[in-house]
Amino acid sequence: MTLSSPDKSGAASLEAIARNGGTLRRIAARIPTYLSDLRENPAWLPMFMLARTMPARRLHWRGAKPVRPARNVGETMFAGVDRDAVVGALRTEGLYSGLMLPAAIHEEIARFAERTPCFGNFDRRLEFLPEKHADAEKHFGRPLLSGHYFERVLDCNAAVAVQRDPLLLDIAAHYLGSQAKLITTRVWWSFPTGGVSDADKNMASLGKYHFDLDDWRMLKFFFYLVPVDNDTGPHVYVRGSHNRRILKHQLTLLVGHSAEEVLGVYGEQSPVTLTGQAGLGFVEDPFGFHMGTVPTRTPRLMMEVGFGVSPPSRRRFHGEPVIR
Numbered sequence: 314m315t316l317s318s319p320d321k322s323g324a325a326s327l328e329a330i331a332r333n334g335g336t337l338r339r340i341a342a343r344i345p346t347y348l349s350d351l352r353e354n355p356a357w358l359p360m361f362m363l364a365r366t367m368p369a370r371r372l373h374w375r376g377a378k379p380v381r382p383a384r385n386v387g388e389t390m391f392a393g394v395d396r397d398a399v400v401g402a403l404r405t406e407g408l409y410s411g412l413m414l415p416a417a418i419h420e421e422i423a424r425f426a427e428r429t430p431c432f433g434n435f436d437r438r439l440e441f442l443p444e445k446h447a448d449a450e451k452h453f454g455r456p457l458l459s460g461h462y463f464e465r466v467l468d469c470n471a472a473v474a475v476q477r478d479p480l481l482l483d484i485a486a487h488y489l490g491s492q493a494k495l496i497t498t499r500v501w502w503s504f505p506t507g508g509v510s511d512a513d514k515n516m517a518s519l520g521k522y523h524f525d526l527d528d529w530r531m532l533k534f535f536f537y538l539v540p541v542d543n544d545t546g547p548h549v550y551v552r553g554s555h556n557r558r559i560l561k562h563q564l565t566l567l568v569g570h571s572a573e574e575v576l577g578v579y580g581e582q583s584p585v586t587l588t589g590q591a592g593l594g595f596v597e598d599p600f601g602f603h604m605g606t607v608p609t610r611t612p613r614l615m616m617e618v619g620f621g622v623s624p625p626s627r628r629r630f631h632g633e634p635v636i637r
């Protein structure tokens with residue numbers, strides 16, 4: 314029989330308490346948003362409870378309706394993309410990388426973002442110009458990890474052109490079924506900063522593998538609007554994790570799980586870190602585990618166009634949670 318020393322087991326239980334405290338803070342930060350989702354659409358609750366379980370998901374996927382041929386897909390800004398190859402990669406890997414925005418488009422969105430005030434940490438009270446990030450942190454007396462444009466993004470014609478591009482909807486319809494509809498459009502910065510709380514990181518979906526549960530079936534297109542390397546907070550996706558889920562990750566309220574646990578299931582080789590030049594686009598099934606990382610040197614500017622199969626939430630359409 315082996316006995317652990319009192320010192321070691323004491324340290325282990327302190328660690329467990331700290332870990333649970335962090336988890337509780339992460340959940341607590343999201344509760345006001347969950348309650349608001351429920352009030353806006355009562356069908357959100359069964360989705361939120363059941364869409365994490367594989368049997369319920371499989372049943373829902375059976376409802377995907379066949380797609381009618383899209384007539385305007387030739388008007389896309391993404392030349393030379395093979396839709397069936399994209400959909401095939403999504404089915405097997407959960408991820409396709411290799412879309413490219415025309416330079417005129419990503420440059421126009423980046424110029425828009427540079428001259429337009431954004432909202433720090435999703436909070437409309439923390440408004441600042443991105444170039445004044447350091448001053449804004451001093452002024453508001455707190456780290457500002459993200460800067461969102463919310464509905465202001467619709468003032469940028471290039472961003473609206475990406476949102477409405479017929480190829481994106483065509484890919485979404487071939488993957489999700491003809492019920493596919495636009496449910497999000499957002500543009501935001503992630504800033505290098507220190508001393509960030511767990512709750513702020515959680516709100517910004519940074520630093521912890523998680524899966525999204527905003528709808529039964531979803532697809533997210535992401536576009537980098539600045540060059541992104543390992544110091545710019547690249548997005549990470551765990552290949553194949555959209556198709557397979559251990560029981561523990563189905564029967565928990567938590568959407569976030571430790572890297573150790575996630576990689577233990579899907580393999581050390583499964584994560585892809587997406588780095589690339591300004592304009593790079595990738596599309597993922599966000600039921601697969603993924604995360605953003607906190608930039609260490611340069612801010613990251615990114616756009617998301619998301620599709621689902623249920624009516625979109627008005628508030629969350631531009632990525633806005635409820636902040637207390």
Ligand SMILES: O=C(O)CCC(=O)C(=O)O
Nearest residue numbers: 518525548603604605606
């Ligand atoms: O900022 C990122 O790269 C992560 C975004 C994310 O996790 C999400 O939209 O669900």
